[in-house]
Amino acid sequence: MQLRDRVESSPQPQRLDRIDTGQTYAQLMDSSLFRTFQFKERQRGANGALQRHVLSPSPFEDAVTLTVDTNSAGRIVAASLLVGKPWFANHLRTGLDLAKCFVNAFAPLTELAPYQSVSDALWNLRTPHFLNTLVDHASDESDPSQCARAFVGLLRSAQVRTELARLSIENVARENQRLTQIAFELH
Numbered sequence: 001m002q003l004r005d006r007v008e009s010s011p012q013p014q015r016l017d018r019i020d021t022g023q024t025y026a027q028l029m030d031s032s033l034f035r036t037f038q039f040k041e042r043q044r045g046a047n048g049a050l051q052r053h054v055l056s057p058s059p060f061e062d063a064v065t066l067t068v069d070t071n072s073a074g075r076i077v078a079a080s081l082l083v084g085k086p087w088f089a090n091h092l093r094t095g096l097d098l099a100k101c102f103v104n105a106f107a108p109l110t111e112l113a114p115y116q117s118v119s120d121a122l123w124n125l126r127t128p129h130f131l132n133t134l135v136d137h138a139s140d141e142s143d144p145s146q147c148a149r150a151f152v153g154l155l156r157s158a159q160v161r162t163e164l165a166r167l168s169i170e171n172v173a174r175e176n177q178r179l180t181q182i183a184f185e186l187h
Helices: 003-009 025-029 032-037 085-090 092-106 109-124 128-136 143-152
Strands: 039-047 050-057 064-070 076-084 157-161 165-174 177-186
Touching (some): 025 032, 032 039, 032 092, 085 092, 085 177, 092 109, 092 177, 109 143, 109 157, 109 165, 128 143, 143 157, 143 165
Antiparallel strands (some): 039 050, 050 064, 064 076, 165 177
């Protein structure tokens, strides 16, 4: 069973009817995230009142899965990125760039600052000094530090919540695979 097939069976958060503030799926297809990583839609289908798009980057389709849920107007209401830890370990710089771009692509523009801080922290994981700081200063409770710790597996999960969105980073295991899931719920 491939990674993208497992996404379909994973539980998804309940969503309430709410006002959309996010971008459309068509706009996302023209974003730097899609252009940089060459995401291709592998599957599309209805998930209740939502349309679910399952995508993966052409060069890494067995290790990276992006799921995007849209409402009937085509507006994005949720997105998740699922990355296999072994792939990430072998493609560190690309994996960090992918995580950073994912956060930037789905962060609400009017609330960009807290999500940009998380994006910056994820990108800084490429430096040994930042990694050492995360370990040595485990008492740092800031959202960016907690999210970076979760991303590297020092915490099970972490989240950032604002009025318009919720970003979570979680370490999960499915079918004997260790995965990192980064998810956005847009209100």
